[in-house]
Amino acid sequence: MQVRTMRLEKEDAKIIYQETAGLAIITIHRPQLKNALTANMWTQLSKIALQALENPKNKVLLVRGSGENFTAGSDIKEFNSISLEKAEEAFIHMEKTISTIENxxxxxxxxxxxxxMGAGLELALACDIRIGSDKARMGIPVGKLGITINNKFAKRLVDLVGPSATKDLVFTGRIYKAEEAYKAGMLNYLVAEKDLNKFSIRMGKLVEGMSPASLLAIKRSVKECVDSVPVLWEGSTPFVDPNDFPEGVRAFVEKRKPQFTRN
Structure with missing residues (x-):
């Protein structure tokens, strides 16, 4: 097994890349912050995902988080120290990384x-198949942060759970437990935590044994069937509200309820 580790921050934050018997495995590791990704980690995640294609023996990519987290999404505390413009750029780049993995x-x-959670949920939804343990939790509580998700973010949810459930997830900030996520279609398989890694490798090997031409064709055909999201117009602000976002981030950092103003 080939193992490469990219240490990305002064703290214990890294992305681990492994290759074994036709499988490439990416592990997001930042346990002290629930595997939340900094802007730098999003950049490296995209690069590593593309590197998996450099070895023709890699037929399937597995994406996971270390420990008892997939990922909490983006590091919200990081946004508290940058401008709105930089935050917007970070969200756009994050979406590009998620789309890279999706495509x-x-x-x-x-x-x-x-x-x-949040962008972590979007990263999970960008995967073709999702295998969850009984500890899985899935949600997108952006309403507490003043994050205005764009149509590409929304569409991934709408395609799986429908328009009303998508709005409910944002309106209420509710979090689906494992069984709820499975019934809603966010998870394709639900297994006990002790069996998760073994089951996932077995599933990866099953998929790896299929015709590469068939696998690529179905990915392309499904995308053509469902992909109707228009390109965002230049100058739009798809992610960051100039009033609610700063208050939402400050409230998150200060561990208090946000006080949003109403127009």
Whole structure:
């Protein structure tokens, strides 16, 4: 097994890349902050995902988080120290990374053990198949942060759970437990935590044994069937509200309820 580790921050934050018997495995590791990704980590995640294609023996990519978390999404505390413009750029780049993984020409399997929140949920939904443990939790509580998700973010949810459930997730900030996520279609498989890694590798090997031409064709055909999201117009602000976002981030950092103003 080939193992490469990219240490990305002064703290214990890294992305671990492994290759074994036709499988490439990416592990997000930042346990002290629920595997939340900094802007730098999002950049490296995209690069590493593309590197998986450099070895023709890699037929399937597995994406997981270390410990009992998938990822809490972006590091919200990081946004508290940058401008709105930089925050907007960070969100746009984050979406590009998620789309990169979504559009890889090989199957991508997400392994969800613990919370997958916000952008972490979007990363999970960008995977072709999601395998969750009984500890999986999935939600997108952006309403507490003043994050205004764009149509590409929304569409991934709408395609799986429908328009009303998508709005409910944002309106209420509710978090689906593992069984709820499975019934809603966010998880394709639900297994006990102790069996998660073994089951996921077995599933990866099953997919790896299929015709590469068939796998690529179905990815492309499904995308053509469902992909109707228009390109965002230049100058739009798809992620950051100039009033609610700063208050939401400050409230998150200060561990208090946000006080949003009403127009």
């Amino acid at each position: 890889l020409p090989i199957p991508v399997i997400g392994i969800i053990n613990g919370p997958a």
